[in-house]
Amino acid sequence: MKVVAKRPESLQETRFHYCPGCTHGIVHRLLAECLDELNLREKAIGICPVGCSVLAYDYFNFDTLEAAHGRAPAIATAIKRLLPDRCLVTYQGDGDLASIGMGEIIHASLRAENITVIFINNAIYGMTGGQMAPTTLLGQVTTTSPYGRTVEANGYPAKMAELLAQSEGAAYVCRTAVNTPANVTRTKKAIKKAIQMQMKGMGFTMVEVLSTCPTNWGMSPVEAMKWVGDHMIPYYPLGEFKVKEEG
Amino acid sequence: MKVVAKRPESLQETRFHYCPGCTHGIVHRLLAECLDELNLREKAIGICPVGCSVLAYDYFNFDTLEAAHGRAPAIATAIKRLLPDRCLVTYQGDGDLASIGMGEIIHASLRAENITVIFINNAIYGMTGGQMAPTTLLGQVTTTSPYGRTVEANGYPAKMAELLAQSEGAAYVCRTAVNTPANVTRTKKAIKKAIQMQMKGMGFTMVEVLSTCPTNWGMSPVEAMKWVGDHMIPYYPLGEFKVKEEG
Amino acid sequence: MEKQVLFAGFGGQGVLAMGLFLSHAAMSSGKNVSWVPSYGAEMRGGTANCLVTIAEEEISSPLTENPLMAIIMNRPSLDKFEKRVKPNGLVMINSSMVDRTPDRTDLEVLAVPVNELAEEMGNPRGANMIMLGAYLEKTSVVQVEEALEYFPVIFKGKSERLIEANRKAFMAGVEYARTRM
Amino acid sequence: MEKQVLFAGFGGQGVLAMGLFLSHAAMSSGKNVSWVPSYGAEMRGGTANCLVTIAEEEISSPLTENPLMAIIMNRPSLDKFEKRVKPNGLVMINSSMVDRTPDRTDLEVLAVPVNELAEEMGNPRGANMIMLGAYLEKTSVVQVEEALEYFPVIFKGKSERLIEANRKAFMAGVEYARTRM
Amino acid sequence: MEERVLMKGNEALAEGAIRAGCRAFFGYPITPSSELAEYMARTMPKIGGVFVQAESELAAINMVYGGASTGARVMTASSGPGLSLKQEGISFIAEGELPCLIVNLSRGGPGLGGIQPSQADYFQATRGGGHGDYRTLVLAPSGVQEMMDLAMEGYDLADRYRTPVLIMAEGTLGQMMEPIILREPVTQFVDKPWATTGCAGRKPNVVNTLHLDPEFLETRNRHLDAKYKEIQAKEQRAETFMMEDADLVVMAFGIIARIAKRSVMDARKQGIKVGLIRPITLWPFPERIVAEAAKTVRRFLSIEINMGQMVEDIRLAVNGQVPVEFYGRIGITPNPEELTREIMRIAEREGF
Amino acid sequence: MEERVLMKGNEALAEGAIRAGCRAFFGYPITPSSELAEYMARTMPKIGGVFVQAESELAAINMVYGGASTGARVMTASSGPGLSLKQEGISFIAEGELPCLIVNLSRGGPGLGGIQPSQADYFQATRGGGHGDYRTLVLAPSGVQEMMDLAMEGYDLADRYRTPVLIMAEGTLGQMMEPIILREPVTQFVDKPWATTGCAGRKPNVVNTLHLDPEFLETRNRHLDAKYKEIQAKEQRAETFMMEDADLVVMAFGIIARIAKRSVMDARKQGIKVGLIRPITLWPFPERIVAEAAKTVRRFLSIEINMGQMVEDIRLAVNGQVPVEFYGRIGITPNPEELTREIMRIAEREGF
Amino acid sequence: MARGRLKFDDERCKACELCVFYCPQGILELDKHQMNSLGFHPVTITQEEKCNGCAICAMMCPDMIIQVERE
Amino acid sequence: MARGRLKFDDERCKACELCVFYCPQGILELDKHQMNSLGFHPVTITQEEKCNGCAICAMMCPDMIIQVERE
Numbered sequence A, B: 001m002k003v004v005a006k007r008p009e010s011l012q013e014t015r016f017h018y019c020p021g022c023t024h025g026i027v028h029r030l031l032a033e034c035l036d037e038l039n040l041r042e043k044a045i046g047i048c049p050v051g052c053s054v055l056a057y058d059y060f061n062f063d064t065l066e067a068a069h070g071r072a073p074a075i076a077t078a079i080k081r082l083l084p085d086r087c088l089v090t091y092q093g094d095g096d097l098a099s100i101g102m103g104e105i106i107h108a109s110l111r112a113e114n115i116t117v118i119f120i121n122n123a124i125y126g127m128t129g130g131q132m133a134p135t136t137l138l139g140q141v142t143t144t145s146p147y148g149r150t151v152e153a154n155g156y157p158a159k160m161a162e163l164l165a166q167s168e169g170a171a172y173v174c175r176t177a178v179n180t181p182a183n184v185t186r187t188k189k190a191i192k193k194a195i196q197m198q199m200k201g202m203g204f205t206m207v208e209v210l211s212t213c214p215t216n217w218g219m220s221p222v223e224a225m226k227w228v229g230d231h232m233i234p235y236y237p238l239g240e241f242k243v244k245e246e247g
Numbered sequence C, D: 001m002e003k004q005v006l007f008a009g010f011g012g013q014g015v016l017a018m019g020l021f022l023s024h025a026a027m028s029s030g031k032n033v034s035w036v037p038s039y040g041a042e043m044r045g046g047t048a049n050c051l052v053t054i055a056e057e058e059i060s061s062p063l064t065e066n067p068l069m070a071i072i073m074n075r076p077s078l079d080k081f082e083k084r085v086k087p088n089g090l091v092m093i094n095s096s097m098v099d100r101t102p103d104r105t106d107l108e109v110l111a112v113p114v115n116e117l118a119e120e121m122g123n124p125r126g127a128n129m130i131m132l133g134a135y136l137e138k139t140s141v142v143q144v145e146e147a148l149e150y151f152p153v154i155f156k157g158k159s160e161r162l163i164e165a166n167r168k169a170f171m172a173g174v175e176y177a178r179t180r181m
Numbered sequence E, F: 001m002e003e004r005v006l007m008k009g010n011e012a013l014a015e016g017a018i019r020a021g022c023r024a025f026f027g028y029p030i031t032p033s034s035e036l037a038e039y040m041a042r043t044m045p046k047i048g049g050v051f052v053q054a055e056s057e058l059a060a061i062n063m064v065y066g067g068a069s070t071g072a073r074v075m076t077a078s079s080g081p082g083l084s085l086k087q088e089g090i091s092f093i094a095e096g097e098l099p100c101l102i103v104n105l106s107r108g109g110p111g112l113g114g115i116q117p118s119q120a121d122y123f124q125a126t127r128g129g130g131h132g133d134y135r136t137l138v139l140a141p142s143g144v145q146e147m148m149d150l151a152m153e154g155y156d157l158a159d160r161y162r163t164p165v166l167i168m169a170e171g172t173l174g175q176m177m178e179p180i181i182l183r184e185p186v187t188q189f190v191d192k193p194w195a196t197t198g199c200a201g202r203k204p205n206v207v208n209t210l211h212l213d214p215e216f217l218e219t220r221n222r223h224l225d226a227k228y229k230e231i232q233a234k235e236q237r238a239e240t241f242m243m244e245d246a247d248l249v250v251m252a253f254g255i256i257a258r259i260a261k262r263s264v265m266d267a268r269k270q271g272i273k274v275g276l277i278r279p280i281t282l283w284p285f286p287e288r289i290v291a292e293a294a295k296t297v298r299r300f301l302s303i304e305i306n307m308g309q310m311v312e313d314i315r316l317a318v319n320g321q322v323p324v325e326f327y328g329r330i331g332i333t334p335n336p337e338e339l340t341r342e343i344m345r346i347a348e349r350e351g352f
Numbered sequence G, H: 001m002a003r004g005r006l007k008f009d010d011e012r013c014k015a016c017e018l019c020v021f022y023c024p025q026g027i028l029e030l031d032k033h034q035m036n037s038l039g040f041h042p043v044t045i046t047q048e049e050k051c052n053g054c055a056i057c058a059m060m061c062p063d064m065i066i067q068v069e070r071e
């Protein structure tokens, strides 16, 4: 008998504080597995966002910083410039990356910073209790779009992968999901590829992961997984939006 | 004899403080002519940036506000929401719009705010004395890229028209120049079209105008005009990047 | 005199709602009241609690270190708050989820297996109303009859079905307190 | 005693450079010196000026309301600064661009048509060095000979041609002061 | 007795603003202020008002700058880090002399800190955390009724003095519920000829804070200074309690003031001559009341949920006449029992 | 005499930082601080250092947060509005206890204000314009030599106390030139085991400012408070001039202090017993020196390029013993002649 | 004949039922008779012999409750 | 035979020479004999009769120095 699934070394023993069925946990594990497999744990420096995953510094088993809301890419930029051989990973939510952090993420990509961004798109502000995110879908009800998001009042949901793929400094931009075993596998592949390209110095890399927030969506974890497939993926198509060729 | 060229009503008598040959003056005049011709002077509210054109409030002959650096789109948003029948025009430089104001401009476009943005891309920070702008070309020497802009140190120049054209909330996105009489004419057409679409409530409109900064480029005004054609236009292609259909 | 009662339990157990109900009832019956939750939209899991202060006169401090009464819905809450209850105070315990009794001997302790009772009546989410019923029957901080009158006001906007279910649960608590304690 | 001299003119006239040259020269000759520009990267056009303070001892205030001497390169500067020069102070005027003389009678006034002179020597940008030459010849704030020695130091990095041109212009100013004033 | 409704502090404040004529809210979510935004998101569409969830606090405060420039009554709310991000904008609003309401439901700092109630933004609020010489009027409610009342009064003050008004309340005040009396909606408003609404039938208006001419910059600053001195002269507010014959004066604002009140009563029961001064305006600080008290009392005790920031204002007002002590907690709101102990400790030590 | 070079204040400060081991500069241009960034842009590539023109002041200060976390000596510089935008970040850096150098070449405010030299950011600098209970060490040079020397000392203080150090200098100090002596480069550095550089061979390090547990948040704040008290005890610095026998004490910092010095000399020539105290650390404020002086002198005169912000610190130190007067300009730097007039006015009025 | 064996970290299970939903064999369910200190009914396996060791349950578990061994 | 007539606001001309460069007729130049109070040689027209009134000079002038009239 051999163990086929267990806790990766890049994660500490600490129990996640996340709500039952929250997919933050899955993505944490995938990132940790990639770092283990690439043998980068000791070179890794993680930047945690302000969002439900703010406490990720309690979970990752490598050096981490907790960033001011939205500024993770700026922090990662400075560290990477000073320590070019380290592996810089920011982990950011949709409020953090696409709302308050829009300027920082776009400029990090334009500057072709050699960092990897894990972007958790759960179409809502989880930590603060379910307000509208830039990625909230049209019609979706949140505490700050109580009658459902409309173009007139709230504008269009931000397609960050598409937007960042425009940036010449972006080496790898991919959107995946964790709503099925197959997509979980693809997500892990994407994260690994992004980190590898970062370490090759090819430029800015980002993996947008469509995730769930059962608590603030008011669904069971299983319903939430279905909602990702039925409503999010149709608007946020999965796939690689930019893959820079080597050399 | 009839007068074929004279100062438009939407401009005050005040003398521009701009350097000799600075094209800010040309664009000021074009905007004023459009407002005159569309009979919108009394409905117009202009938001001036922080940049050489900060003093535009002394030149425009309609209500104006001077905005904090980069925040003009947020200010215009609030005013337009409260006074939906007014004509909101922000006038912003490349540092103002593409650097510190990146978040505000992208979100105004995502929200499909009914405003018109005049974006003066002169590939440099004029007011502060010639520092690198997000739009500074590769190889271009500025006071903060003294050895010429490189991808490694400074990243890629931002193509704002292309970026904002991605936004579903954008109704009209166009890039023009004022380096030839023909382009000046096209620029005026574009500004007029943008304002008309704003007043029809079609969404966010922007005209990026390739301009000159003879002083900080270290060129004569005429040389500067040629430089726009020889170096800027090849990297920043002219044309309409997004034109939303009516209805 | 100001009466202060603490409601404590898991996030999902409706402890804040218990406090709210009591506050509404107290206000409706002409008293002064304040309701202070331990909030934390930025905290996940962990215990939730709220403190209700009821008085005839104007309320000075809506907070206290030593509440007169505590409604304890889970074990961690007992561990945390037992020592803080006023001498000779009252502690009501959800015995379905608390596997011990207080160590203090001066306290009046009433145990109600609200989860079991709720499951029995096929209304698992009604556990908190059961406890509330038992509490009011026992203490008359607000008269049970009064409280019942305010149901429609307090649950304004909620469906008849839900109001009825809550009333049933509430009465079951009252019943339990009358008969079994 | 601290000597303070003000250089004032249009942006393009090299008034800051004049002050800088003097500061370098003064420092090289072992004096204490401070150079304070009226700065304004955020202002376009208008007048530029700088104040140079030279002293044997440590310099207390690098600023003053009433400089002992003023080098006036254009009309607006004369209008602005005439009244501020110390009683019986010295004012040197670029007569090519200032169409009036000071109203004050206590001032020592020296007019030099530096633009004409510069045009004549086919070095229009040399006007400021001409004025400087005349000024040093007149006042010996720094000895002309000393100043000449420092040319290579002060213009370090500049082309021989340019240094030579500047020296020529400087000497033309010295010449003018010797012969014509 | 008028009909009372049980309301959360956040909702009372929001409802108060609306009854005062607030027609636009621009905000970015942050605990513990988000409920306020959520109330506005529900309500504004119903009353033809504007609610915009801004992309950031920076955008929000600049939307306030724009919104206030139209003459409308507008507001924003945030907490800790969000307030810091608004400092540039507040400085602009102060110099632009744009009336508006800014709410800080304060939480623990520095940095991301915690979401526990706090008063550690006192310096930022009263000294102007932004650049330049400016002040904001700062109101500190101590109960849910005052959350509504001060929101309404805040708008009057803002319009009267053409200045931003800041309401600073510890998170608890936003979260707690109390029965309150709903106030009548405001119907009379001052007109604002300076507003930038389009220049039809008049000369263009300009809202501007740039003054490159040094003399004019000085004139502007002296103008603001004169205004602030007038506010200091006219608008100092404080509640006093059991002050006659007091040896010891407890000073506290916000919710702590109520907790301290109970402690003062308890200490009085034990025969200690102790009174309470509760600043309602943090700026202007009620220095006259404090200075007056300093003539007769023997000692001040400042109680704050921070490291003692208000102590400076008390000492400036007392001007060395009597000692000023401090008792503070952080993150944790002290209970009446705790404060009574502290009062008794001092009373015994000093033999009051 | 050592070899002197004529240098601009901005360049002297930048060169000082580099000689102190600064290896990364993150900034966003703003007058009058841009020259400092430009010097770094020219120099860093040559010495294998990092220069990044950030997209904004927010990005810049957060780059400082990240850069300092690696243990490197890093810095940023800005002015007025830019400093306001950095307040959130500074609060994070203070709680993260990250040593770094922040420069404010201050200009006139509020709002966009003007680019004239100013001291109106005194409150923001000394009270912590950001949220929460924190302080930054604030150094105020008064000449070009000090621009270099205090930059170097700033890094030592930052590392010793693990705290951000702010250098506040009026724009003029950055623009003016004086001959200075270049200091020897620093070669000894403290090691920083807390730095986040990758966890090879050790447990992971964490740089964090979030403390959801109230008790721990309080512990953190008390830890910072203790550190600040130690700094107040050990690091107060001021220059005194002609203080023995002085009736009137002029207090001024930065370039005004030098102008005032001349006025003091002039007034002395006219037989007035006047002295000068120049705070070099604005925080901690040199209260001991001031309190000591307050025992013997008869009056203080604070001279500032603002509306009188330092007056509060002087009054807190003097604690009511003698009167504190104020003379201020804004946007305009007063000349020695003007200050002498003011000193003489007071001297005559008071019969000194 | 079972090819996989599972270990559960019962105390940490949050009863989200994702594993239950995704298990191709449908052999996982919450154990209503147990409650962990978090107040959840932890998951358990009904017919161990049917487990094929595919580890999909572990892959979809956000909290790493399930350790899977395979022959 | 001239079709255009020009008025110059000499005092405000900044001598940038854009009009000079863009005039299709090449009939504009700086007047070296004049200097306005800004210190610039203002532009002037050399052969008025050649002006076709196309107003390109005015279109390219950033400072609205030139007013053009056409028959």
Ligand SMILES: Cc1ncc(C[n+]2csc(CCOP(=O)(O)OP(=O)(O)O)c2C)c(N)n1
Pocket (backbone or CB within 6 Å): A049, A050, A051, A052, A053, A069, A092, A093, A094, A095, A096, A097, A120, A122, A124, A125, A126, A127, A128, A133, E028, E029, E030, E031, E057, E081, E082, E085
């Ligand atoms: C400057 C600042 N603004 C606002 C907040 C409040 N806040 C905390 S998390 C968050 C957004 C969380 O949403 P997201 O980034 O999508 O992460 P999620 O919780 O959904 O994973 C906000 C607005 C803050 N902490 N700091």
Ligand SMILES: Cc1ncc(C[n+]2csc(CCOP(=O)(O)OP(=O)(O)O)c2C)c(N)n1
Pocket (backbone or CB within 6 Å): B049, B050, B051, B052, B053, B069, B092, B093, B094, B095, B096, B097, B120, B122, B124, B125, B126, B127, B128, B133, B213, F028, F029, F030, F031, F057, F081, F082, F085
């Ligand atoms: C918050 C803030 N940061 C920086 C500045 C300094 N500043 C003034 S204008 C400007 C940029 C000017 O460049 P651009 O926007 O391209 O306008 P231009 O002058 O080139 O027309 C900067 C950085 C400021 N005034 N405020």
Ligand code: SF4
Pocket (backbone or CB within 6 Å): A017, A018, A019, A021, A022, A023, A024, A052, A122, A126, A127, A212, A213, A214, A215, A216, C044
């Ligand atoms: S709130 Fe949403 S995102 Fe946050 S932990 Fe819970 S489920 Fe996950």
Ligand code: SF4
Pocket (backbone or CB within 6 Å): B017, B018, B019, B021, B022, B023, B024, B052, B122, B126, B127, B212, B213, B214, B215, B216, D044
């Ligand atoms: S600096 Fe450049 S942009 Fe500014 S006015 Fe001069 S030429 Fe125009």
Ligand code: SF4
Pocket (backbone or CB within 6 Å): G004, G006, G022, G023, G024, G025, G026, G027, G028, G050, G051, G052, G053, G054, G055, G056, G057, G058, G068
């Ligand atoms: S290993 Fe596969 S079959 Fe076995 S329990 Fe897990 S999911 Fe089901």
Ligand code: SF4
Pocket (backbone or CB within 6 Å): A021, G012, G013, G014, G015, G016, G017, G018, G019, G020, G042, G043, G060, G061, G062, G063, G064, G065, G066
């Ligand atoms: S997925 Fe994990 S946490 Fe959820 S029920 Fe299964 S074992 Fe428990």
Ligand code: SF4
Pocket (backbone or CB within 6 Å): H004, H006, H022, H023, H024, H025, H026, H027, H028, H045, H050, H051, H052, H053, H054, H055, H056, H057, H058, H068
């Ligand atoms: S109108 Fe045409 S032809 Fe006449 S001067 Fe102007 S550009 Fe030349």
Ligand code: SF4
Pocket (backbone or CB within 6 Å): B021, H012, H013, H014, H015, H016, H017, H018, H019, H020, H042, H043, H060, H061, H062, H063, H064, H065, H066
């Ligand atoms: S007229 Fe206009 S374009 Fe021609 S030189 Fe004068 S300013 Fe320049």
Ligand SMILES: [Mg+2]
Pocket (backbone or CB within 6 Å): A093, A094, A095, A120, A121, A122, A123, A124, A125, A126, A133
């Ligand atoms: Mg989210």
Ligand SMILES: [Mg+2]
Pocket (backbone or CB within 6 Å): B093, B094, B095, B120, B121, B122, B123, B124, B125, B126, B133
């Ligand atoms: Mg520009």
